[in-house]
Amino acid sequence: MTIDQDKDVLAAEYVLGTLGPDERAEAQALIAVDSGFADVVRGWERRLGELSAMVDPVEPPADMWDRIKAGVAVSERSGPPPAPATGAVQTAQDDPVASEKPSISDVAANEMPSIFEAVPEPATTKEEVAEAAPQEEAPTAAGPAPVVEALKPAFIPLAVEPPSPPVVPGPPIAAGPAADADIIPFRASARRWRAATILTGALAACFLGLVVVQTTKPDMLPVALQPKAKLVEVVKTIEVPSAKPAEFVAVLQKDDESPAFLLTFDLDKRMLTVRRVGAQQQAGKSYELWLVSDKYPAPRSLGVIGSGPYTVRQAASEYDPVIINRATYAVSLEPEGGSPTGAPTGPVLYHARLTQTTAPEFPARAP
């Protein structure tokens, strides 16, 4: 009963909005994995949502609809069309809680047109607009930085195509006809030059492509374009600017009732936070976190989870966001101080994948 009440209050405070960022992320993760909790949240959204009836309507800017339309058009191109049934995981971070119950649309479809004819336009007044202006006129410069959206499609192929053979080598080739004896070393030299330049060009192209794609839409990075392991070393030194921080969570748990660890990734800062929720410290043992990806032959250790409530690491810095996104995270029970072999030796107690908690990257505003 008390557990139910705790959950009920957590759901209510989530809906009310009073939870701190960590608890909020926890609640969002719970919504994703626990349909019972999701139902409770939905109930509170309905109960408290009635209060919105008393909020003054305020006219949004006139160009808002164009921006929304543009956003929809972009999402139609890059994502699936709206589907009547939305999957639990896909929608879990979005609220209100998605319903998997049969939707109204099937029933409604037939009779719709006649009803739409009669729909009146809402009245809008200038006074409302004037009142709407917030106290502090916000400078638009404070808005989100424009994303280099237009560049995106152009740069992706750049990373695919091998750079064209360099023109650079200069003297050897430009020398024209020469004695055979000279030509051979020149050719060898040219080959070396060429190889070096191709490599450099390839690296540069990869970088450019990676940076642009990572900045705009990491998910779009096709598997073939993911950086090879040795490139990752270099890539990590580049500050990748991002318009919006992306945060991902995973709930590591055995069953719906008992989350053990809450894993949060801040992809912007490449920061990994493990919050101990239910897992008990065991004497002489340590919990170790692993990243399991099909990009690697074996699980990679993300380090031992400390005994305190929070463990914060930069450990994620050496991994590509795409890999971080798609990996499975596992916790194994190891001897104190971590696995002696570099691979999990103890039982894998928990595993989970990441769920995005922030809104997905929204396309730049329409020009």
Added chain:
Amino acid sequence: MLTPAELVWLLAAVSKGDQAAFERLYNATRAKLYGVVLRILRRADLADEVMQDTYLKIWRSAGGFDPRLASPMTWMVAIARNRAIDLVRKKAELSLEEESAALEVAGDNPDPLARREITDDLRRLLACLGALDEERRRIVLLAYYNGWSREQLAAKFDKPVNTIKTWLRRSLIDLRECLGS
């Protein structure tokens, strides 16, 4: 303002990809949703961002709306509020520094409604809120309307955060009992 039934039809059409219905839905709900998010964010640029996000989400997940479980407005408002609160919590410094201004602007009770807009559910909720102690009622309303965190509420009421936490918990449990399930 459209009736809830009309909004349900519009959402159903939107879930089929009907863009004209989406525009009607937008026109019918934009001012209410903008009012809700602007009140929480108090910055037009942030409110604009949340509005775009919100309608994109509505477009994508209209099929997940179930009229047996929510009213169209509470469903859409929840999407908008969640986005706004996610954003405002990320910009905690902003909301704190503007707190004094917010105190002036924010009454606990937004405008009285035209009679016809008071639904039975709202009437019941207001009755239950009315049964709470005044301070506990006010923290719930300030949190709902202004998106205030426990810390902001603590500053406003000059109480420790833990006290606010207890008040919130007690208020929400009381509300739940009063409203039934």
